[in-house]
Amino acid sequence: MTWPTTTRKTAHGSRRSSTGSAAAPSKIGACDTEVEKYSHIPEIELFNEIKKFFRSFQTAETEYRIDVMEEVAHLLDDRIQGHIAMDVMGSVNMGVSQQSSDIDFVLYLRCEHDCFDGVGKCPHLIKAREMIRDVLPDTYEFQILDCINLSLVEKSIQEKNYECSATQRFVAYRSMCRPINYRVIAPIEDMLNQDMLFRKELEGSVQSYLKIFSSSSPHMMSLKKYEARLGAIGIKLPESIRTKIRQHINGEGG
Numbered sequence: 506m507t508w509p510t511t512t513r514k515t516a517h518g519s520r521r522s523s524t525g526s527a528a529a530p531s532k533i534g535a536c537d538t539e540v541e542k543y544s545h546i547p548e549i550e551l552f553n554e555i556k557k558f559f560r561s562f563q564t565a566e567t568e569y570r571i572d573v574m575e576e577v578a579h580l581l582d583d584r585i586q587g588h589i590a591m592d593v594m595g596s597v598n599m600g601v602s603q604q605s606s607d608i609d610f611v612l613y614l615r616c617e618h619d620c621f622d623g624v625g626k627c628p629h630l631i632k633a634r635e636m637i638r639d640v641l642p643d644t645y646e647f648q649i650l651d652c653i654n655l656s657l658v659e660k661s662i663q664e665k666n667y668e669c670s671a672t673q674r675f676v677a678y679r680s681m682c683r684p685i686n687y688r689v690i691a692p693i694e695d696m697l698n699q700d701m702l703f704r705k706e707l708e709g710s711v712q713s714y715l716k717i718f719s720s721s722s723p724h725m726m727s728l729k730k731y732e733a734r735l736g737a738i739g740i741k742l743p744e745s746i747r748t749k750i751r752q753h754i755n756g757e758g759g
């Protein structure tokens with residue numbers, strides 16, 4: 506196997522909008538357009554505005570990593586029962602990856618057990634992690650920050666279960682992160698978008714978690730680091746973005 510693959514092309518990256526949802530294949534149609542118009546809870550809107558600013562200076566390394574992750578997902582998709590997808594976080598999500606950056610992501614799998622506790626002892630997760638290590642070039646360090654059982658999310662959406670923590674996390678990741686192998690996620694996100702009130706209710710339930718996350722020191726340090734990277738290429742954060750970052754790390758809404 507050689508990296509990069511011949512299928513890599515710039516159009517791949519430009520297809521994606523800042524919301525992440527736009528990475529959906531065109532066949533998704535109307536439901537996906539609705540996602541674009543839908544406004545999220547203020548904490549998520551604020552994060553996405555900051556992300557949009559950083560992404561407007563997206564590095565080539567970021568695009569390259571997205572392509573590598575798409576390739577990894579495609580390679581593993583046939584080998585993993587029930588398919589595999591991801592939502593990337595961190596520097597790849599913000600568009601500021603450098604050669605030394607790790608790849609942080611949430612893994613989406615299907616599991617016949619009622620796995621809900623993220624990076625726990627699920628045998629499918631352990632196997633998937635090994636397979637990713639096998640196919641991902643050694644130069645890339647990666648971290649699986651969470652794992653979501655898509656079968657459980659599907660079941661909870663059908664049952665309108667507001668209290669399913671996997672579904673709450675799924676909604677938060679889908680509103681903020683960058684999808685890989687979106688065709689696997691799309692049908693579930695469409696199911697969710699059939700009932701926008703339900704989706705918003707789920708977003709509301711992660712609000713307090715988001716406040717803690719955005720004011721956590723690793724997250725603040727990352728934002729400082731990203732700012733420094735732009736500074737290094739001569740780009741100063743405009744006051745408006747500075748204010749948004751301040752509001753964001755204080756756990757405020759937009």
Ligand SMILES: [Zn+2]
Pocket residue numbers: 616617618619620627628629630654
């Ligand atoms: Zn499991």
